Amino acid sequence: MTETSTLIFRPEDILISVFHYFPPEKRKFSADRENIHTAFYRLKKEYQKLLKEFTFNPDKIFPTSGVLDQALNNLEFSRYLTKFNPYLERYEIQPVLDSYFDEKLKEEFLDYIDEIKSISEQLQNALGL
Numbered sequence: 430m431t432e433t434s435t436l437i438f439r440p441e442d443i444l445i446s447v448f449h450y451f452p453p454e455k456r457k458f459s460a461d462r463e464n465i466h467t468a469f470y471r472l473k474k475e476y477q478k479l480l481k482e483f484t485f486n487p488d489k490i491f492p493t494s495g496v497l498d499q500a501l502n503n504l505e506f507s508r509y510l511t512k513f514n515p516y517l518e519r520y521e522i523q524p525v526l527d528s529y530f531d532e533k534l535k536e537e538f539l540d541y542i543d544e545i546k547s548i549s550e551q552l553q554n555a556l557g558l
Contacts, residue, residue, distance in 0.1 A: 438537070440482050440500035443545075445509060446538050448522045449530040450549035455558040456522040460512055463491045465501070468555035470494070472548055479544055 451458075466485070470492035473480040485492040504510040509526040513519065538545055 436478055437482065438479065440496050441503050442534055442537070443479060443482070444500050444504055445526055445530050446534055446545045447549045447552060448504075448510070449527055450546050451522055451553060451558075455553055457513075458520055458553075458556050458558055460518050460520045462493075462498075464556055466493050466497060467491050468552055469497055471555070472551060475551075476544060476548055479541060479548070 469480065469483055470485050470487070473483055473485070483494050483496050485494045501510065504526075505512065509523055509529065511521050511523060513521045
């Protein structure tokens with residue numbers, strides 16, 4: 430990819446790639462909207478190029494992103510991410526997410542794997558995993 434090329438990844442693909450690098454013991458996590466949005470808001474400051482599609486409104490009680498909400502909803506609809514408990518307060522990353530990453534996204538993100546892994550690790554820490 431050249432310096433002048435425009436990097437645009439779908440928000441869902443970014444999330445799939447980030448969640449792909451959650452280890453098995455950390456694949457169930459709180460669906461707390463404030464924690465997830467705040468974590469991505471902070472990560473965007475460091476990874477502006479990869480996370481540029483995630484726009485935030487910082488003028489709320491916590492920074493919110495309609496793009497992030499929609500991407501999470503799309504992953505739920507696709508059953509890559511499920512809320513598995515009666516009160517829908519925890520997410521679980523499904524194995525099909527890994528298959529999709531390996532088959533469809535791995536090559537596309539090849540030049541950014543280190544950054545994706547770093548985002549994944551920092552997100553896990555921010556979510557208390």
